[in-house]
Amino acid sequence: MKLELSIDGVDQPIELLRDGSECRFQLAGAPERRAQVETPEPGVYSILLDGVSYDASVEETPNGLVVVVRGFRFEIQVRDPRRWTRGASAAGVEGPQTVLAPMPGKVVRVLIAPGDTVDTGQGLIVVEAMKMQNEMKATRAGRVLSVAAREGATVAAGELLATIE
Amino acid sequence: MGLINSSKPVPRLTARESGNRPQPPFHPMKVQHFGAVALLQFPCMFRKVLIANRGEIAVRVMRTLYEMGIASVAVYSDADRTSKHVRMADEAEHVGPSLSGESYLRMDRILDAARKHGAEAIHPGYGFLSENADFAAACEQAGIIFIGPSAHSIRMMGSKTAARQTAIAAGAPVVPGTDHGVNLQQAREFGEANGYPLLLKAVAGGGGKGMRRVDRAADLESALRDASSEAERSFRNSEVYIERLIQHPRHIEIQLVGDQHGNMIHLGERECSIQRRHQKVAEECPSPLVEQHPQMRHAMGEAAIRAARAAGYYNAGTVEFLVDQDRRFYFLEMNTRLQVEHPVTEMVTGLDLVRLQIEIAAGGRLPITQQQVSWRGSAIECRIYAEDPYNNFLPYPGKITRLSRPLGPGVRVDGCIYPGWTVPMEYDPLLAKLAVWAGSRADATARMLRALSEYDVGGIRTNISFFRQILEDPAFRAGELHTGFIEEFFERHKPPQPSADLTAVAALAAAIHSQSRRAAAGAAPVDLSSAWRADGRNQRLR
Numbered sequence: 001m002k003l004e005l006s007i008d009g010v011d012q013p014i015e016l017l018r019d020g021s022e023c024r025f026q027l028a029g030a031p032e033r034r035a036q037v038e039t040p041e042p043g044v045y046s047i048l049l050d051g052v053s054y055d056a057s058v059e060e061t062p063n064g065l066v067v068v069v070r071g072f073r074f075e076i077q078v079r080d081p082r083r084w085t086r087g088a089s090a091a092g093v094e095g096p097q098t099v100l101a102p103m104p105g106k107v108v109r110v111l112i113a114p115g116d117t118v119d120t121g122q123g124l125i126v127v128e129a130m131k132m133q134n135e136m137k138a139t140r141a142g143r144v145l146s147v148a149a150r151e152g153a154t155v156a157a158g159e160l161l162a163t164i165e
Numbered sequence: 166m167g168l169i170n171s172s173k174p175v176p177r178l179t180a181r182e183s184g185n186r187p188q189p190p191f192h193p194m195k196v197q198h199f200g201a202v203a204l205l206q207f208p209c210m211f212r213k214v215l216i217a218n219r220g221e222i223a224v225r226v227m228r229t230l231y232e233m234g235i236a237s238v239a240v241y242s243d244a245d246r247t248s249k250h251v252r253m254a255d256e257a258e259h260v261g262p263s264l265s266g267e268s269y270l271r272m273d274r275i276l277d278a279a280r281k282h283g284a285e286a287i288h289p290g291y292g293f294l295s296e297n298a299d300f301a302a303a304c305e306q307a308g309i310i311f312i313g314p315s316a317h318s319i320r321m322m323g324s325k326t327a328a329r330q331t332a333i334a335a336g337a338p339v340v341p342g343t344d345h346g347v348n349l350q351q352a353r354e355f356g357e358a359n360g361y362p363l364l365l366k367a368v369a370g371g372g373g374k375g376m377r378r379v380d381r382a383a384d385l386e387s388a389l390r391d392a393s394s395e396a397e398r399s400f401r402n403s404e405v406y407i408e409r410l411i412q413h414p415r416h417i418e419i420q421l422v423g424d425q426h427g428n429m430i431h432l433g434e435r436e437c438s439i440q441r442r443h444q445k446v447a448e449e450c451p452s453p454l455v456e457q458h459p460q461m462r463h464a465m466g467e468a469a470i471r472a473a474r475a476a477g478y479y480n481a482g483t484v485e486f487l488v489d490q491d492r493r494f495y496f497l498e499m500n501t502r503l504q505v506e507h508p509v510t511e512m513v514t515g516l517d518l519v520r521l522q523i524e525i526a527a528g529g530r531l532p533i534t535q536q537q538v539s540w541r542g543s544a545i546e547c548r549i550y551a552e553d554p555y556n557n558f559l560p561y562p563g564k565i566t567r568l569s570r571p572l573g574p575g576v577r578v579d580g581c582i583y584p585g586w587t588v589p590m591e592y593d594p595l596l597a598k599l600a601v602w603a604g605s606r607a608d609a610t611a612r613m614l615r616a617l618s619e620y621d622v623g624g625i626r627t628n629i630s631f632f633r634q635i636l637e638d639p640a641f642r643a644g645e646l647h648t649g650f651i652e653e654f655f656e657r658h659k660p661p662q663p664s665a666d667l668t669a670v671a672a673l674a675a676a677i678h679s680q681s682r683r684a685a686a687g688a689a690p691v692d693l694s695s696a697w698r699a700d701g702r703n704q705r706l707r
Contacts, residue, residue, distance in 0.1 A: 018677070069674070
């Protein structure tokens with residue numbers, strides 16, 4: 001099967017063939033590789049690639065998947081090009097980029113307005129928790145569709161702050 | 166070394182008057198193991214102690230209480246009902262809403278909880294009420310023992326300028342500076358006499374609040390105004406004093422412990438130069454500098470004891486020094502409580518500092534002399550925080566979805582987290598302290614790297630992988646430390662980029678994960694789409 005991946009903001013399609021724990025895959029046009037994949041714990045993948053052993057932990061967040069391998073953290077959005085149902089976004093994110101509060105806190109600054117164009121990494125909204133301020137940044141470039149966050153409002157973790165096209 | 170000499174089991178003596186509350190039947194649970202109870206030396210040894218704190222330090226204190234056969238009482242705010250310290254305690258009492266000002270800082274509620282549960286003593290941990298002289302005094306008035314120094318000693322060491330004066334009187338070296346708050350005229354005079362750069366500091370200060378570096382005379386006026394107003398906002402005391410700025414100092418501190426019979430010893434130093442935002446994040450014992458110059462330990466230890474004696478100090482305490490590049494040391498302040506980083510001293514000396522604190526509070530004598538203190542090997546501690554080191558160390562509270570702790574030789578974890586627990590946004594985001602011991606500093610560094618590689622916390626961001634980079638750093642390896650280490654580290658060091666193989670592994674894991682999630686959702690009778698449909702129906706019905 002083919003999946004569209006966005007890894008830390010960079011689009012990298014992956015083609016994957018699985019037979020039990022044996023996998024063949026091709027990432028972003030690179031030569032095909034083989035790997036052996038087991039799931040010893042929910043959300044943890046033990047992967048043998050060219051004889052090297054990796055443990056990859058996968059976590060679902062409102063903004064997509066967070067994968068940690070050997071201390072490195074990857075933010076990955078997964079899209080299945082064959083499926084456009086809303087249900088698919090449960091495991092990844094597609095369509096408009098949603099900016100969600102990563103933690104409970106208070107909105108202290110809103111730096112964008114609907115219609116603005118934003119670049120990857122641009123600051124969007126500042127949320128404060130534990131007396132520290134945290135700036136939400138755009139994970140990719142686009143146009144601001146809507147801004148739900150209001151300065152001074154208390155937000156829950158995962159609450160929608162803005163959407164970007 | 167065991168601190169209690171008697172191995173003879175003794176009956177529990179009726180402890181101090183514990184109010185008219187009938188004693189509950191002896192706890193059927195956690196503390197009923199008489200082997201560990203040897204109270205012969207302590208006619209007043211407590212049977213129950215309340216911990217006026219939360220998080221990892223409350224858990225740390227409870228561990229020793231258990232080992233001593235003493236029952237523990239936890240206090241908790243609304244945010245902490247399911248926190249580890251409440252679950253681990255023998256008894257627990259709610260003391261108010263989540264805001265610490267309405268719960269953990271409420272002396273009246275803490276004392277009420279102690280009386281209600283019949284606790285004979287209170288361990289304050291660190292932070293919260295631990296350095297509050299009024300609280301120590303209130304405990305005494307209530308007939309409850311405060312496990313710490315006297316209210317008088319806390320007052321003498323409480324404000325930075327009072328502590329400076331105490332240190333000067335005791336002959337301990339201090340950074341040249343004013344011993345009182347200054348106005349602009351006095352500040353100018355100090356600058357002319359001592360030169361720049363200099364440092365403005367809040368008299369009531371702590372945590373870098375109200376602190377300003379001044380490089381030129383022209384900047385003095387505005388810096389003094391800023392420092393003063395920040396001090397007013399933070400401490401309701403706008404007074405600011407001046408010190409000469411020590412460039413690239415090390416932060417090295419001496420652990421003291423003294424009893425109420427006039428005995429006091431030092432347990433050596435801790436190097437705490439790895440700091441961010443004026444807060445320590447990694448500590449070690451011995452200091453790599455002191456290891457090269459062993460006479461420093463004795464000299465700093467003696468100076469620390471002199472300063473503490475001048476304040477009539479007893480129980481555990483720490484004297485902090487700044488050390489300049491010529492290895493001259495200067496008294497900075499005294500922390501009149503247990504330090505966060507005490508485990509490294511425990512690992513190297515083999516002593517249990519919390520146990521010593523409790524025995525001293527119960528009237529016991531120090532079980533060892535200065536000559537009997539020995540230091541073996543090397544210990545390092547990393548403070549594991551819920552924060553993002555690559556985004557200004559911003560806190561990252563949230564739910565812990567996955568947890569795998571390091572185990573194996575020489576590893577100690579003082580923590581308070583478990584999978585499924587939500588790190589509250591109201592408090593300091595310290596999750597755990599990871600400490601390791603090995604025969605040498607190089608071996609301890611390698612062991613810490615190994616332990617960090619085993620540490621996996623899911624659901625939130627932590628500084629675990631950041632520590633791996635710090636410990637790999639050549640300057641750290643060489644022991645070339647100073648309090649600006651982390652800032653410099655960021656200047657010369659870019660976050661490492663993952664290899665192509667690591668990226669491929671991450672991509673593969675993500676693809677397989679989302680694939681299996683979809684397969685499971687398709688097969689399960691109640692999947693997400695039906696939940697959405699149900700939700701949609703409900704919305705239409707409204």
